[in-house]
Amino acid sequence: MKHSLLASAAAAALLVAPAAKADDTAPPNRTIGYVVSGLYWAVYQTADGKAECPDGLNDGPREHFKALFPDNGTKRPVVDTQLKREAEGYFPTMTEEPFTFHLSQSKIAKGLNLDGKADDNDFVSPDGEKGIDNQLFRVLGCVRGYRAPDGDAYFFDNNTLITDRYDRWLFELTDVDSLVNDDDVTVTTYRGLDGLLKKADGNGMLAGGSQVIDVKWGGRYVAKIKGKIKDGVLTTEPTDVTFPWATFGVPTDREMRGMRMQVKVLPTGGTGLIAGYTDLENWYRQTLRSSSTHHQAYGQVSLPSVYRALRRAADGHPDPKTGENTTLSSALDVTLTQVHIIHPDRPVAQADEATKTAEAVKERAGARR
Amino acid sequence: MKFNVHRPLLGALLMGVALAGCSNESGKTEQAATAAPVPPAFELASSPARHRLMSASQYQNTISHIFGSDIAANAQFAPLQRTEGLLALGASTAGVPFGEMQKLQRAAALVAAQVVDDGNLDLGVPSHRDSLIPCKPADDKQADPACAKTFLGMTGRLLYRRPLSEARLTQMVDEAGKSAVELKDFYAGLASVIEGMLISPEVLMIHDRSEPDPERPGRRRLDAYSYAARLSFFLWNAAPDDRVLRAAESGELSTAKGRARVVDMMLASPRLEEGVRGFFDDMMAFDTFDNLAKDASAYPAETGAALTAAREQTLRTIYDHLIVKKGDYRDLFTTRSTFMSPELGPIYRVPTPKGWVKYDFPPDSPRVGILTHVSFLASHAHPGRSSATRRGKALRELLLCQPVPLPPPNVDFSALNDPTSPFKTARDRVSFHLQNPVCAGCHKITDPMGLALENFDGAGQYRATEMGTVIDPSGALDGKNFKDVVGLAESVRNHPALPSCLVRRVLSYGTGSAVEREDRPLVDYLTGHFAEKGYRYTDLLREIVLSPVFYDVTERAPEQKSAAATN
Numbered sequence: 001m002k003h004s005l006l007a008s009a010a011a012a013a014l015l016v017a018p019a020a021k022a023d024d025t026a027p028p029n030r031t032i033g034y035v036v037s038g039l040y041w042a043v044y045q046t047a048d049g050k051a052e053c054p055d056g057l058n059d060g061p062r063e064h065f066k067a068l069f070p071d072n073g074t075k076r077p078v079v080d081t082q083l084k085r086e087a088e089g090y091f092p093t094m095t096e097e098p099f100t101f102h103l104s105q106s107k108i109a110k111g112l113n114l115d116g117k118a119d120d121n122d123f124v125s126p127d128g129e130k131g132i133d134n135q136l137f138r139v140l141g142c143v144r145g146y147r148a149p150d151g152d153a154y155f156f157d158n159n160t161l162i163t164d165r166y167d168r169w170l171f172e173l174t175d176v177d178s179l180v181n182d183d184d185v186t187v188t189t190y191r192g193l194d195g196l197l198k199k200a201d202g203n204g205m206l207a208g209g210s211q212v213i214d215v216k217w218g219g220r221y222v223a224k225i226k227g228k229i230k231d232g233v234l235t236t237e238p239t240d241v242t243f244p245w246a247t248f249g250v251p252t253d254r255e256m257r258g259m260r261m262q263v264k265v266l267p268t269g270g271t272g273l274i275a276g277y278t279d280l281e282n283w284y285r286q287t288l289r290s291s292s293t294h295h296q297a298y299g300q301v302s303l304p305s306v307y308r309a310l311r312r313a314a315d316g317h318p319d320p321k322t323g324e325n326t327t328l329s330s331a332l333d334v335t336l337t338q339v340h341i342i343h344p345d346r347p348v349a350q351a352d353e354a355t356k357t358a359e360a361v362k363e364r365a366g367a368r369r
Numbered sequence: 370m371k372f373n374v375h376r377p378l379l380g381a382l383l384m385g386v387a388l389a390g391c392s393n394e395s396g397k398t399e400q401a402a403t404a405a406p407v408p409p410a411f412e413l414a415s416s417p418a419r420h421r422l423m424s425a426s427q428y429q430n431t432i433s434h435i436f437g438s439d440i441a442a443n444a445q446f447a448p449l450q451r452t453e454g455l456l457a458l459g460a461s462t463a464g465v466p467f468g469e470m471q472k473l474q475r476a477a478a479l480v481a482a483q484v485v486d487d488g489n490l491d492l493g494v495p496s497h498r499d500s501l502i503p504c505k506p507a508d509d510k511q512a513d514p515a516c517a518k519t520f521l522g523m524t525g526r527l528l529y530r531r532p533l534s535e536a537r538l539t540q541m542v543d544e545a546g547k548s549a550v551e552l553k554d555f556y557a558g559l560a561s562v563i564e565g566m567l568i569s570p571e572v573l574m575i576h577d578r579s580e581p582d583p584e585r586p587g588r589r590r591l592d593a594y595s596y597a598a599r600l601s602f603f604l605w606n607a608a609p610d611d612r613v614l615r616a617a618e619s620g621e622l623s624t625a626k627g628r629a630r631v632v633d634m635m636l637a638s639p640r641l642e643e644g645v646r647g648f649f650d651d652m653m654a655f656d657t658f659d660n661l662a663k664d665a666s667a668y669p670a671e672t673g674a675a676l677t678a679a680r681e682q683t684l685r686t687i688y689d690h691l692i693v694k695k696g697d698y699r700d701l702f703t704t705r706s707t708f709m710s711p712e713l714g715p716i717y718r719v720p721t722p723k724g725w726v727k728y729d730f731p732p733d734s735p736r737v738g739i740l741t742h743v744s745f746l747a748s749h750a751h752p753g754r755s756s757a758t759r760r761g762k763a764l765r766e767l768l769l770c771q772p773v774p775l776p777p778p779n780v781d782f783s784a785l786n787d788p789t790s791p792f793k794t795a796r797d798r799v800s801f802h803l804q805n806p807v808c809a810g811c812h813k814i815t816d817p818m819g820l821a822l823e824n825f826d827g828a829g830q831y832r833a834t835e836m837g838t839v840i841d842p843s844g845a846l847d848g849k850n851f852k853d854v855v856g857l858a859e860s861v862r863n864h865p866a867l868p869s870c871l872v873r874r875v876l877s878y879g880t881g882s883a884v885e886r887e888d889r890p891l892v893d894y895l896t897g898h899f900a901e902k903g904y905r906y907t908d909l910l911r912e913i914v915l916s917p918v919f920y921d922v923t924e925r926a927p928e929q930k931s932a933a934a935t936n
Contacts, residue, residue, distance in 0.1 A: 208715030
């Protein structure tokens, strides 16, 4: 790293920036980076769950196994019982089983209006916006493992995000003249290589860390997206993306088509939604690979049942040959933490902490008040 | 202590200082041990013979050098009392109480077990015995006196810092043999003796032994092995290695020329880094970090990892500036070059890739010199806010060797701690102090320079304002007024007490004895030479370790000896 080159590099960057257009909330060099530090499949929940799951939550592998193979003294070989159920997870079919899968009955869901329409299959957002598309929530809404705060998928997906480095998803906003209102910003996604920094009290992530872009293996995670910021909320145009995902240390990718963001952005981070059409087969295979049956049992995630529900609920990107939908509208609750994104092929920007950092910007604004 | 100087010759000594100044005006920079006549300040000074307890880092480094860096030596030493600015001086009066000895024995047993272990290839653990023990027993379930003698003689010489006597070695071999027979394991027998060595007072205590100085009748000097040990613990923060001990054995360390060769070898060694770090860690009072805690809600970026990195950052900066770049010591207080790690990035608000990387603060940055490092700023502050007083006091005491009196026991902090207090900035609070004559006496000597660091909060993070009020970082240091921290850095850099304080600390650290008022001519002489050499740290080290004050000793009175022994 050639830090020594930086003063001139930073100065040059400032010179080319249209300073007159930027406001007090503009980040240094009109650029701000964020790392995903929280990512949950968006599941709208009421306090007792009865509104969205009036018939209760779904059973999982343990309950299904007990129903299929009751402990009545019958001797059964492993290949016809445990291994059979394993195989049914790896080779799922649409053949029905004698179990009822409870879809979410909620009228409300978190998400975005992906298709620009408001029809009977859509939800209403918690804020009352109609036309919310989130069929993945319809499937997962009554599966214990995906519900907060103690669902195993809910917990472990994010725990892995924090403890592992594989699923380090970065968003770099450039051409930012204001973090409050800017009708033309560019968002570029990358995979990062570095750990997250926790706050000293262990609660939450620390802003101001650094992430080096994975330029060697991370090419497929790069996407350049146009966006705008209105009243502090960043929204982006739909773009197909691949992003890194790992659960229990199993590295895989997620495929999301027409991905768009709706995130409240601040100098230190952001919160909001990432929504788009999740590839059905990709989602299922990733989940299957990451979670062994005992993990699925913890969260009562019966994957053969979930698979059939996914197929039935799919609402996007019909297969040209079969006409069957291959994706599900979906949304992720996302938390972003501000980081310095380091491009290995460029000099590391040299921060002048007294005048140019996001913290200093915030502090100056505070001093004026 | 005071460095022993013959009073009747004090005038001559002072003359010597003056003469030295004259001779240096000629521009000659002779190496002390090789050419120039030794001035009286050197000739007359000596230091007391000491028994010093090895520090935890010296123990760790010694184990690492003798047995390898993969041998874990988690020895816990009791905290030393900081004396005259240094823990190293506290080591001269420290003993090893029973509870601590138990901990040291546990550590010794673990070290010994690792030294003789057979490894486990399945787990990727190498066999240490194969690489550390230079012989194989005829039967590894039986005693083998010849092999045991070879290994214990070699190892004992390094641990005891001198060859073992034949009687001692025979006794150790016998003990190893008895244990081997009893345990039916040759290596377990060796381990039991290694364990015993590692808790021997002669290993844990650095004992200065003296002998008559044949070149100066009536005076005593360290014997060659004690000189080797003093040199090595000072320059390498570890026991001497085989090369230094061989120089002692051969008599080379008993000659000026021989001492110079060995010292130059040691100063060129990579092990010098441990010595430099050990000294400055002590001088900067970085042991504070062992217990330093910050208010996590006030300073979320000040994690334990960040504090560890802050200490490391300054030590790296010091080593790089003084040894790698051979820089002027005073410039440590104005340099903008440092190192950065990811843990520190959020505090300095700097992009930082993985690992330690060199970093230069911009020329207009408020970060200038090591006083603006997080290590200094955070360790001399309150858990949840800055402290101009603590920072000013630390500057005075640690770097200028100017003790600040303790506050009186009946200080009334109620006005300052009042949650409805109208004071918004540290300057307001300090002004309140100065209105009280009881407080003002001391605060006048600490606060004016501490206020220049108020642009850094209690975590060492930059801030332009405090409670919405723009901070005024102006200040003063001994008649020099400045408008901000850059001015403070320049004033510290050019303060006449800065180099002389370093000389005092180095001299004390190396000899284990405090420098006192009577030693001023010696300090002045060394400081003068330090200046002539451009304030190069290695030149100062070289001058001191090759001077009589380092190898000539005065034995303590018998009653003092017994007092130290029972400590």
